[in-house]
Amino acid sequence: MKVSKYLILLIATVVVGMAQAAPNRTxxxxxxxxxxxxxxxxxxxxxxxxxxxxxxxxxxxxxxxxxxxxxxxxxxxxxxxxxxxxxxxxxxxxxxxxxxxxxxxxxxxxxxxxxxxxxxxxxxxxxxxxxxxxxxxxxxxxxxxxxxxxxxxxxxxxxxxxxxxxxxxxxxxxxxxxATPEQAFILHLGRHMASVGSGDANPQPFYMPVTKPDAALLPEGNEPFTVQVQMTIEKTGRVGDFSFVEPVDSKLKSLLSTNIRKWLFFPRVRSGNLEPVTVVLPIKLR
Known part of the structure; x- marks a missing residue:
């Protein structure tokens, strides 16, 4: 699958076990x-x-x-x-x-x-x-x-x-x-939008759980292994349509898809208005 040059590559790599959930004090x-x-x-x-x-x-x-x-x-x-x-x-x-x-x-x-x-x-x-x-x-x-x-x-x-x-x-x-991640997200999104005001902001990760896959689902060896996901971050901050840039094992694809559907982002903002945007995000699994 060819990735359009117009996609935004988020300046972040998702790592197994990572979750930008709101702190427990929420x-x-x-x-x-x-x-x-x-x-x-x-x-x-x-x-x-x-x-x-x-x-x-x-x-x-x-x-x-x-x-x-x-x-x-x-x-x-x-x-x-x-x-x-x-x-x-x-x-x-x-x-x-x-x-x-x-x-x-x-x-x-x-x-x-x-x-x-x-x-x-x-x-x-x-x-x-x-x-x-x-x-x-x-x-x-x-x-x-x-x-x-x-x-x-x-x-x-x-x-x-x-x-x-x-x-x-x-x-x-x-x-x-x-607070649940969804409850905390509403609180922090309001603060984020207040800080952006009428300006611009690229999407930022808020909550991104990634379950560690069984070793049998990964390629043999100890070399680093990263999967790239193309996704649309909707105005709501939730992930809309998404697909994997390269072929992925069906069981691994199912596991990652379950995680991706839970992800939350501060959406893209242009002139104070929320906009959907398509991005490519690498997930480092090993």
Whole structure:
């Protein structure tokens, strides 16, 4: 089979046992979605805290909501960013809950925010109080938080941290589960597209498991053995049509095909738009 000169050869060689899966720290958990109303009285995602009120993401960009109320809803969350909480000291005054928290974030973060979430016993609804944070250093540190104490019960509330629209999980988060490669891919693809913006980017491997084949499926000897695969990486990041450049043993072909169908890539981007692209990728089996 002749390979067209117009195909892109990815600057990578897939090696047996290789899998660019998201790190194990990418977790799924039951968390909260935070929303606030704007002047049009519609709810928009909270992405931070301004001088006194929530910042929200609207069709016009990030704006100050001008509202003090945040709507809290339970929702499944996914994140690879976390906070380890070492201690929480509480002091309560007539108008405020003052917390001194010793913690360490997994990464340096700009402008995260904290919220204490509780149930309004009178109405049986989730409520929250919030406070902005200049940043996390990624090192052990002590931060001070101040929340309005109005209507907050003496006990039963819980402290949570957020960055943008996503909740950070902590060492106190219950029912943490490892994200599947597909779940992690959605999270990281969003970040990748945000970093590319309106620019260009060639496809990049994200998750590429390759099962080690039985020696009987490979040519005799100890010489290096590589199989080349021509494939289309769709706009979704999944592999579409694919074929082997040279003839391959039928059992080996079946084994590799099962792996290839699981592969995930950051797709090709041109002027900020996702595009399918055909590539040739070598798989080093020995």
């Amino acid at each position: 977790k799924v958990f039951q968390g909260y979605k935070m929303e606030a109303k704007y002047t049009d009285e519609k709810n928009y995602p909270v992405v931070g805290i301004g001088e006194r009120t929530p910042l929200i993401m609207t069709p016009d960009g990030v704006v100050d909501s001008g509202k003090y109320f945040i709507k809290v809803s339970p929702v499944a969350q996914i994140n690879d960013l976390s906070v380890e909480i070492f201690s929480v000291e509480e002091k309560r005054t007539e108008k405020a809950i003052l917390l001194t928290v010793e913690l360490k974030s997994s990464d340096p973060l700009d402008s995260p925010y904290a919220a204490i979430i509780y149930t309004d016993e009178a109405q049986g609804q989730l409520r929250c109080k919030f406070d902005g944070i200049p940043g996390f250093s990624g090192e052990p540190e002590k931060i001070k938080l101040r929340f309005n104490s109005n209507m907050v019960p003496d006990s039963g509330w819980k402290l949570h941290f957020f960055n943008g629209q996503r909740q950070l999980y902590t060492n106190q988060t219950q029912d943490l589960k490892d």
